[in-house]
Amino acid sequence: MSSQEVILHHFDASPFAEKVRVALGIKELSWRSVEIPMVMPKPDLTALTGGYRKTPVMQIGADVFCDTQRIATELNDLGAGPSLFPGDNQGLCAVIAAWSDASLFIPGAGLAMGTNQDLPEAILADRFAFFDFLDRKSLPQQLPSLFARFRAGLQRIEDMLADERSFLLGDTVSWADASCYAPVWMCRSNIAHADELMKNLPLLEAWEQRMKAFGHGRPTVMKASEALKISSSTHSLARPLLDVDAWPKLELDRVVTVTPEDYGAVPVRGRLVRLSQYDVAVARSDERAGEVVVHFPRAGYRVEGL
Ligand SMILES: N[C@@H](CCC(=O)N[C@@H](CS)C(=O)NCC(=O)O)C(=O)O
Incomplete structure (x- = not known):
């Protein structure tokens, strides 16, 4: 079991998850599939995300990627297979x-x-x-x-x-x-x-x-407990970044909340690790998930300093 495997937390009927499954098919990637509940509560998922409950969520080691927009750029940055862009x-x-x-x-x-x-x-x-x-x-x-x-x-x-x-x-x-x-x-x-x-x-x-015809790549089932074991036993690979032209004006390490601007607006709280025109990421600690960094796209999310 590699700590750098792509782990997708999802359920079969989710169309947003289907976007990502197809992207994994286009890239012909091997990945791990964790089935999450269709309705709340989703304790294993929110241990990783800090409250974000939408489907799907992608995990690589101790990095947790929320929203298909952010998942797509990360999958692309992995470099394997044809570009998604x-x-x-x-x-x-x-x-x-x-x-x-x-x-x-x-x-x-x-x-x-x-x-x-x-x-x-x-x-x-x-x-x-x-x-x-x-x-x-x-x-x-x-x-x-x-x-x-x-x-x-x-x-x-x-x-x-x-x-x-x-x-x-x-x-x-x-x-x-x-x-x-x-x-x-x-x-x-x-x-x-x-x-x-x-x-x-x-x-x-x-x-x-x-x-x-692209299919879904090569998924193999993983239990949520295994995914949590991986996040708690590895370190995030996120590189800290603060764009000079990023808004709002905040310093790295500041405690912030990141909240979807549309539905399912649950704030995720953590220390600011990245803020750019493209992404925002916060570090947080959880009893079961360990020290994780939770990543979001910048567009569509409200970032507020506490
Ligand atoms: N902006 C999000 C939207 C995700 C979304 O709305 N997913 C639906 C499922 S297809 C959802 O979260 N439904 C409620 C749930 O799964 O708890 C994204 O692109 O990932």
């Missing part, structure tokens, strides 16, 4: 991923909740509390407009492929493809009337098959 298109990929999260995942989450009669009450109750953009009472009335938003988003993917290119940025697959594929995958598996929604989108369907 071919042609140095990291900015473009990030913008397309953010568009997909807003225009496809948000209505898709509403449709998954609102059209799936079989979801257990425990999941419905957890998600309606978590997704503060969804109103349980009025959801049935919102369904037609959610279907319309989702279908309009799918059309954009079809349009991006209009010149019969293989992938969204051209001939080479990228993080933009993984990010847009995840809600399509969610639609097929979690949304009623998926076939109806996907009608008349031939380029999208062919692209979907190409994306599916």
